Amino acid sequence: MDDLLDAAVRLVAIPSTADRPECLQKALDLVVDRAGPGFTVERFRSGGKPSALLYAPGRRPAFRAILNAHLDVVPAPAEQFRPVLRDGRLYGRGAQDMKVAALVMADVFRSVAREVPYPLGLQLVTDEEVGGYDGTGHQVQRGVTADFVVIGEQSGLQVVTESKGILQVRLHATGKAAHAAYPWLGDNAVLRLTAALGRVLDRYPVPAAEAWATTVTVARVETAGRAVNQVPADATAWLDIRFPAGDPALAGRDVAQIAAYLRDLAGVEVSVDSLGAPHHADPDSSEVRALRAAARDAGYPGGLLRKHGAADGRFYSARGVDAVIFGPGGDGQHGPDEYADLATVEPYRAALTTFLRSLQ
Incomplete structure (x- = not known):
């Protein structure tokens, strides 16, 4: 946990807004490095926005599952890029939306990608806050596909199967x-x-x-x-x-x-x-049931949730691929007191790991 917090503080301190291409690249490189060596790292660039796709060495497969995270944030005053740890929370722009989740996803990917009996991808993008067309949208257009996608946006370990x-x-x-x-x-x-x-x-x-x-x-x-x-x-x-x-x-x-x-x-x-377009995933699919069960194993109810905000899952939903939002807890998204609830980090890690190991 201390190692993750150190990385989270460094990542939140990067002002990775759409108008700072060098900071977008810096944030992307930090999380790619977090995933560790030994993986194929496929790099993309569209509209000046970099993104990456990581998987086990070899030719890009059709993935059984993809973990998707965005590393860009909305603009904020300079003090919000000076992260603060207080009362079990990490405060700062992007702490909740969604840099802490991105690091957890990189850790889980590093741990399980070589052991699960199917191709698993880690998709890292830097333009979700400005539409997602040059990140997830661009990669999907370039043929990236999966049976199921988990987007690490904040959800308090609930499973979001529908968004506007x-x-x-x-x-x-x-x-x-x-x-x-x-x-x-x-x-x-x-x-x-x-x-x-x-x-x-x-x-x-x-x-x-x-x-x-x-x-x-x-x-x-x-x-x-x-x-x-x-x-x-x-x-x-x-x-x-x-x-x-x-x-x-x-x-x-x-x-x-x-x-x-x-x-x-x-x-x-x-x-x-x-x-x-609106995004929808089948709440009765085997993957959603498995993810909800993994959340319950981690001590959370594993409920279903609808979100009013749009997310990159719509690019997959439009291609008939089920994508859900599943992330840790926190509050204050896009506001002056944004924070990640650190008590949810280890349960989130455990739930993601359990879920990925349960997939056939």
């Missing part, structure tokens, strides 16, 4: 510029945009409590105009939309269909920047 899709769009409103003292001579694009946002939020109101429903977050509103004494002629809003598989207007639709639907709903122009 992700849709990021921009709403564009146009008007007519005029002097602010004579607003009747212009057409205020900001007012057009806020009316459009109102129509979208009327259809998808912010839930008062947790709900398995489509949510819309207005992340940013901007206009090109900078003068206060001018009626703005343009306005744009950036939206983050999360949707379950049960939303008939969004799930199973392509970019053009979604853009047309939102254009009709909002009454303004729409640009779809990214679309990721």
Whole structure:
């Protein structure tokens, strides 16, 4: 445990955000080294983002199982990259999401990859927080496949078999510029945009409590105009939309269909920047049952969980491969007090090891 904590402190201290390619590479190399020598390390690069795939020496197989971990983090103040150990917790950006889990996965891979009677892969990526298209998505496009994938995102040793899709769009409103003292001579694009946002939020109101429903977050509103004494002629809003598989207007639709639907709903122009489908794995599969049993053997209930956030499992789910999220505990993801619960680390290691050894 002391050795793992030392590695975790060093890894969390790396500010591996999307705008720091040298730090992404440094974090990736640290975890590759953690897995140890004697494995084939296949390197990938797409969109400037490095990733790696480790397996027993030889030609890349179709894997029975893959352990997947991302090493990038969302931006944070400098002090969050100075990790702190306190009261059984490791605080710092990425401690929970998901650098501690990545190190445990590397340790487990090192321990069991040569002994299990099937090909096991360790997949390390550095772009999950910005969409995953250049990491897991790129590797899947390059032919990486498996029967079952375990993603080490935080779950408190519960098994996540379903997560929402992700849709990021921009709403564009146009008007007519005029002097602010004579607003009747212009057409205020900001007012057009806020009316459009109102129509979208009327259809998808912010839930008062947790709900398995489509949510819309207005992340940013901007206009090109900078003068206060001018009626703005343009306005744009950036939206983050999360949707379950049960939303008939969004799930199973392509970019053009979604853009047309939102254009009709909002009454303004729409640009779809990214679309990721909901993820689903069979909760009754033999692998999910085995993973839940391994969690129970480690002292946890092994319950099923649905997650509102999207993860890289959707790239496998889209190819008919079951992928689940299964990780240690913690809290504060993407926040100022993010931490990993160190009491869950050894049970997590034990559960992963038991699961992998139980697979036929």
